[in-house]
Amino acid sequence: xxxxxxxxxxxxxxxxxxxxxxxxRLRTLLGDxxxxxxEYVHETGITVKREALVAVMQTLRDDPExxxxxxxxxxxxDYPDRAERFDVVYQLLSMAKNLRLRVKVTTDHRMPVPSLxxxxxxxxxYERETWDCYGVLFDGNPDLRRILTDYGFEGHPFxxxxxxxGHVELRYSEEHKRVVYEPVKLAQDFRSFDFLSPWEGTDYVxxxxxxxxxx
Numbered sequence: 001x002x003x004x005x006x007x008x009x010x011x012x013x014x015x016x017x018x019x020x021x022x023x024x025r026l027r028t029l030l031g032d033x034x035x036x037x038x039e040y041v042h043e044t045g046i047t048v049k050r051e052a053l054v055a056v057m058q059t060l061r062d063d064p065e066x067x068x069x070x071x072x073x074x075x076x077x078d079y080p081d082r083a084e085r086f087d088v089v090y091q092l093l094s095m096a097k098n099l100r101l102r103v104k105v106t107t108d109h110r111m112p113v114p115s116l117x118x119x120x121x122x123x124x125x126y127e128r129e130t131w132d133c134y135g136v137l138f139d140g141n142p143d144l145r146r147i148l149t150d151y152g153f154e155g156h157p158f159x160x161x162x163x164x165x166g167h168v169e170l171r172y173s174e175e176h177k178r179v180v181y182e183p184v185k186l187a188q189d190f191r192s193f194d195f196l197s198p199w200e201g202t203d204y205v206x207x208x209x210x211x212x213x214x215x
Contacts, residue, residue: 022066022099029063030056045102053105054114060092060101061119068092068101071116074126076134080160084108086136090116107136115140133158152181 022044023037033052038045048056060068070093077087084106092101107113115138116123127138128147135156138144146153154167165184173180 022101025065026101029059029066043100043102045104047104047106050105050107050111050113053103054116054119056103057090057092057116057119060103065097066099066101067094067096068099069094069096071120071123071126074116074123074130076130076136076158078134078158078160082106084111086134088113088130088136109135110137112137112139114138117141132156135159 020039023039026037026044026046027034030046030048030052033048033056035047035049038047057071060066062069071090072093073089073091075089077089079085079087086107086109087104088107090103092103093099105113113136115127117127117140124141124143125147127141128144130136131138131141131144132146132148133156145151149157150170155162157166167184168181169184170179170181172178
């Protein structure tokens with residue numbers, strides 16, 4: 001067991017009776033591996049140290065009071081202004097205990113996250129999706145290749161700074177009798193945006209809206 005995670009079996013705990021009970025158990029069970037515990041709208045989430053991820057997940061899976069033994073999803077979130085811009089988010093489920101838990105780690109495009117394929121084989125496909133869409137690397141994944149985009153795709157389309165028009169377009173060529181890639185020829189103005197939405201109270205005016213100014 002990773003040194004960041006205390007040895008299991010040292011304490012006897014009651015069945016989870018509330019979110020606070022679960023949060024307290026997580027803090028005691030995982031110790032210094034936890035960076036943050038958040039309880040919000042009847043859900044509990046934790047952020048853990050990246051290097052402790054495998055040990056944390058094994059503890060959560062095998063603990064008899066939590067039994068969070070189902071990995072139901074892995075996804076990414078991009079915060080381009082942060083040094084470690086990506087959150088990698090894991091959703092765990094216990095059918096036996098009727099519990100859910102969100103686990104997060106942070107990373108950037110260079111630092112790999114430990115793969116969970118040794119604990120849950122299904123993590124292989126989830127990690128491939130996260131790498132394909134965000135470019136997050138997973139150390140130990142035996143088959144880290146594209147799964148949603150095409151093998152010739154450039155970049156990672158769920159990043160906030162990925163151009164809205166993409167880099168190339170894909171079409172079937174009657175002349176060549178095969179699929180071909182061609183550079184996108186749309187106006188490059190679409191490649192620059194500020195991550196804000198005009199529907200969220202910014203001063204940006206959509207083309208044509210100036211005609212509807214109040215009189």
